[in-house]
Amino acid sequence: KNEVEQSPQNLTAQEGEFITINCSYSVGISALHWLQQHPGGGIVSLFMLSSGKKKHGRLIATINIQEKHSSLHITASHPRDSAVYICAPYGNNDMRFGAGTRLTVKP
Amino acid sequence: DSGVTQTPKHLITATGQRVTLRCSPRSGDLSVYWYQQSLDQGLQFLIQYYNGEERAKGNILERFSAQQFPDLHSELNLSSLELGDSALYFCASSVDHSRTLHFGNGTRLTVT
Numbered sequence: 001k002n003e004v005e006q007s008p009q010n011l012t013a014q015e016g017e018f019i020t021i022n023c024s025y026s027v028g029i030s031a032l033h034w035l036q037q038h039p040g041g042g043i044v045s046l047f048m049l050s051s052g053k054k055k056h057g058r059l060i061a062t063i064n065i066q067e068k069h070s071s072l073h074i075t076a077s078h079p080r081d082s083a084v085y086i087c088a089p090y091g092n093n094d095m096r097f098g099a100g101t102r103l104t105v106k107p
Numbered sequence: 108d109s110g111v112t113q114t115p116k117h118l119i120t121a122t123g124q125r126v127t128l129r130c131s132p133r134s135g136d137l138s139v140y141w142y143q144q145s146l147d148q149g150l151q152f153l154i155q156y157y158n159g160e161e162r163a164k165g166n167i168l169e170r171f172s173a174q175q176f177p178d179l180h181s182e183l184n185l186s187s188l189e190l191g192d193s194a195l196y197f198c199a200s201s202v203d204h205s206r207t208l209h210f211g212n213g214t215r216l217t218v219t
Contacts, residue, residue: 045210048206048208097150
């Protein structure tokens with residue numbers, strides 16, 4: 001079993017839909033990062049969470065440390081949100097990565 | 108623009124060769140991280156430096172080494188290159204390990 005499991009692997013949505021991407025991990029962590037990687041390859045850090053919930057624009061990230069689970073939500077999705085979203089738990093001076101969720105938002 | 112600069116953008120070399128990848132962190136960031144992204148393994152953490160000192164080691168091969176210089180820029184040295192080393196190599200920086208990461212655009216290494 002992978003230490004970091006993301007679901008779904010692929011997601012296609014219509015513009016305006018509410019999106020949820022899930023991340024479960026088995027390692028102990030001090031923080032969890034959500035990353036966005038666009039088709040060109042560049043990576044942007046969206047959130048770093050150690051507890052609770054964070055919001056930035058249409059993006060919301062939550063984490064439950066006890067359940068070892070985090071979710072990334074996108075409200076009112078837009079074609080420009082099309083990218084690969086990667087969760088990356090960090091702990092014990094090590095960072096693991098999920099395999100990523102490829103999101104395609106159609107107009 | 109993340110403020111993190113990686114050079115070169117692309118590198119093509121032959122098996123057995125040695126290459127050096129360079130990373131200039133965002134101004135004020137003391138931590139530098141190196142990651143490898145290959146098609147079969149996904150993203151992997153290689154190594155972290157903080158203010159010139161090695162802070163953490165991930166899945167870094169013995170053929171690979173890194174250092175962070177007094178001006179805080181970092182270099183990743185890859186030697187005895189194999190076909191399987193072909194990948195995107197990303198550098199990221201942060202103020203410290205508990206803060207947001209800022210990624211460079213990556214160096215695409217192709218080993219032929």
